[in-house]
Amino acid sequence: VPENMPLYDILxxxxxxxxxxxxxxxxxxxxxxxx
Numbered sequence: 001v002p003e004n005m006p007l008y009d010i011l012x013x014x015x016x017x018x019x020x021x022x023x024x025x026x027x028x029x030x031x032x033x034x035x
Contacts (some may be wrong), residue, residue, distance in 0.1 A: 001025070 001010055001022045010022055 002027070 001024055003024050003026050014020055
């Protein structure tokens with residue numbers, strides 16, 4: 001899920017039964033590059 005997705009929306013997805021786990025990800029442009 002995007003890091004800015006509201007918790008309420010994530011909980012709704014859980015209740016629908018579509019998933020049981022969520023991983024928070026940042027958009028690529030905000031991630032730092034490791035050399």
